[in-house]
Amino acid sequence: MSVPTIATVAELAGVSTATVSRALQRPDKVQPETRRRVLEAVAATGFVPNSQARNLRSRATRTVILLVRDISNPFYLEIYKGVEEAAMRAGYKVLMGDARDDDERITHYVDMVRARHADGLILMVGRFPDALKTELSRLPPIVIALETFPELALPTVSIDNIAAARQAVEHLLGLGHRRIAHITGPLPERLAVDRLAGYRSGLAAAGIAADEALIVEGDFSLDAGRRAVRRLNETGTGFTALFAASDQMAFGAISELRAFGLSVPTDVSVVGFDDIVLADAFMPPLTTIHQPRFDIGRQAMARMIGLLGEEPAAANLVMETRLVVRGSTAPVPLCPNPNPRTKE
Structure with missing residues (x-):
């Protein structure tokens, strides 16, 4: 069986090879519907860009994105520290993204993971785009921290x-x-x-x-x-x-x-x-x-590591609060x- 190429993906998605390249490297520059077709074609063919193939075979990028609703809020700093400590111990690095309460930005970060720019996404946003809810089985590894989406079967660390x-x-x-x-x-x-x-x-x-x-x-x-x-x-x-x-x-x-x-x-x-x-x-x-917050971040990263197959998957967790x-x-x-x- 021949190895799928960018041309294979382009033909299946009905777009040019340049569009495939843009969808994988600069997903924000491509229309959502086109991006969806390209990513579906990538998944269907098993195509891996040459520059990422080596990383993918060795557990991809060893990078996780922590996506928060407002990066200027100091609330997230202690959570980031918890995520980063657990990530460092497992050999990962953590990037922080700013959702700004924008569905397009959230989808962009999900697409970054699907395009192999990161291995997983820890979401701390109050919304989950409807377009993504229709393709849960095709989503990359995602963990929800503090926010709750009961209708989504995603690993969650939350409070009451x-x-x-x-x-x-x-x-x-x-x-x-x-x-x-x-x-x-x-x-x-x-x-x-x-x-x-x-x-x-x-x-x-x-x-x-x-x-x-x-x-x-x-x-x-x-x-x-x-x-x-x-x-x-x-x-x-x-x-x-x-x-x-x-x-x-x-x-x-x-x-x-x-x-x-x-x-x-x-x-x-x-x-x-x-x-x-x-x-x-x-x-x-x-x-x-x-x-x-520190333990919430640490536990969220523990669940991400489990999703990535390096530790047993952990159950959803409700953390204790106090006045x-x-x-x-x-x-x-x-x-x-x-x-x-x-x-x-």
């Missing part, structure tokens, strides 16, 4: 977001707070939905009906926290405590509360989620949900301000 968010709310309830605002993550992403469900569950267990005016959608960013407080101020919605679905949003919220002349935690208590390295250094130090109480929360004030506007 509902239970963790409920614990944050229970802490505030225990301090006497009843008007608790919540800044969500980007809805309808599963992570944001679960943390919102935990918020509602905590209130319901205390016999408190959730006030929809106290719930503001965010996107995990610093600016989202600022916008949420401004929105609550504009609507005149009073609250004595705030639970943000990320530390970044909590920092932004505290900054904006100060701009309105309010003190944290004297006037408003604030709880975050993540326990990033800045949480303890912030003023006041932030009460937050701790995620074992870290610091200086941003305090008992409800005796004379609470009805809304931020009162101190303008």
Whole structure:
């Protein structure tokens, strides 16, 4: 049987050899439908580019890509360290990619692995493109970290977001707070939905009906926290405590509360989620949900190594979280301000 060539792939895909070359080396320069046909032809023929054949026979590139939703967020640094340590021990290197909440960018990184530029992909993004869901059996090795896609049978390392968010709310309830605002993550992403469900569950267990005016959608960013407080101020919605679905949003919220002349935690208590390295250094130090980010990264890489056939495949894992109480929360004030506007 003859060895498949680039011409073999081009003929099967109905494109030129130059297009095949571009689809494999610069997939972002090729239309998605054309790229799909080329990759299907590559898989069908077993074609391997000459420059990569040697690496492929010896476990390919020894490279794994960690794809995150926002590379500027310090939340991912500790996870990267965990991934990198496990990778180094197994003889791999790790590259980090920035998804920017863009389906095309996510597909581009998947195509990079399919084109043998990396061996596998650890995904930390809140979306999984519909086009990729239709071809799960043809996807390269993928591990999901922290995000959850129950409909996809992919190895996953996650936390119980509902239970963790409920614990944050229970802490505030225990301090006497009843008007608790919540800044969500980007809805309808599963992570944001679960943390919102935990918020509602905590209130319901205390016999408190959730006030929809106290719930503001965010996107995990610093600016989202600022916008949420401004929105609550504009609507005149009073609250004595705030639970943000990320530390970044909590920092932004505290900054904006100060701009309105309010003190944290004297006037408003604030709880975050993540326990990033800045949480303890912030003023006041932030009460937050701790995620074992280093171990999450290490476990995600362990599952990738299993997928690549070098260790027994590991089962999906739910990591434990814990509430870290610091200086941003305090008992409800005796004379609470009805809304931020009162101190303008």
